[in-house]
Amino acid sequence: MAQKKQHCDCLSTIKPVRDTLDVINGKWKLPIIISVGVGNDRFTDIQESIPGITPKVLAKELKDLEQHKLITRIVADEYPVKITYKLEPYADTLTPIIYALKDWGENHRKVVTER
Amino acid sequence: MAQKKQHCDCLSTIKPVRDTLDVINGKWKLPIIISVGVGNDRFTDIQESIPGITPKVLAKELKDLEQHKLITRIVADEYPVKITYKLEPYADTLTPIIYALKDWGENHRKVVTER
DNA sequence: GATAGTACTTTCCTAAAGGAAAGTAAGATT
């Protein structure tokens, strides 16, 4: 019988990780969720709280996040019409991810400056 | 005094999160770390363990991960020359992130199929 | 009537990511 070394299976981890990445992928989605979560609910406030984001990108990402049921766009029927963004409760399930990324980033900065 | 509503500050969270994303961004880096972490140490094994990855992309991502000191490329001075990839101990610090992403992805799959 | 603020959209462009297919260099095997 020919010796045939096989690769180790890791699909049970890779698949769900990829599913998550498909949702929160990119440079801006998590920063937007963080900003809205902390209380920024107006377009301009969100924009100003995230350095470097342009209105075009923000508008596009907000639409993506709406489609994934992570954020709601609320149009208040007042004068003047007021548009606010809120996190869906489902977005709170991202908290462990956000903290894991935050902690790692803080530590990584130390590691890199000491290298 | 004019009423000037200001956006809420969330840079202390956004900045480290972005630092982390700069390192592990993209579709392939975490899957590669997972695969190598589980024992796949040869190029071909890693490639076969990650569905859809092409050799070009794998080669490029492995170089990126080497630069970030997350993976080492080891050339064994044997005949035939054998090249293996190993996780650096530093890559273990990514474990909480990987589990957070895995857990969320598993739950999200349930949520989406029930919707 | 002019200016300012809010929440975007539009246009145009560049860079990076990703993929398909084939090629290659070196040694090993038949």
Added chain:
DNA sequence: AATCTTACTTTCCTTTAGGAAAGTACTATC
């Protein structure tokens, strides 16, 4: 001598992400 295996590289191409700048529609305020 021919084929196989390993670890890639090369070429070519498409898609996606991202950014700069200006514009717009509406309302409010001076």
